[in-house]
Amino acid sequence: MTDDVKQKSELEALLVDEQEGDIDKALRHALEGRVALQRGQARVLSRPGLFELQLRDRLMVLLLARHAMKRLGLTEDLHISTAEMLAGEGQIPIQRTREYLSRLKSRGVVEKADGGYVIPSWNIIRAIDELGRA
Secondary structure, eight states: OOOHHHHHHHGGOOOOOTTTTTTHHHHHHHTTTTTEEEETTEEEEGGGGGGGHHHHHHHHHHHHHHHHHHEEEEESSSBBBBBBHHHHHOOOOOHHHHHHHHHHHHHSEEEEETTTOEEEEEHHHHHHHTTTOO
């Protein structure tokens, strides 16, 4: 086997089907049963599954929901979420919310922008992968 043929076959392990790389599908799986998105008002509505998550994961789900709203065309811009907004939506004490957001920011999962927090678009899959990890 030549080096070119061997390299091609090894590199084929990097190929994914369209469905495997689909961010919409990954977002739906991460959000389903945890939040709903209200048409017309571009609001995130909590569902019972959200409150089964650890506090840090609640915050990430709420931030990921903003991406789903943008991808669905419910909003033109990615909503920046303040710690107060996230604490209210997730029913998390504000001090704990700030602590978790600070940790997520220091780990590079979220960014602070315009007085609030956001998961950067290029970091959606990482945030989804981190759900359920301590």
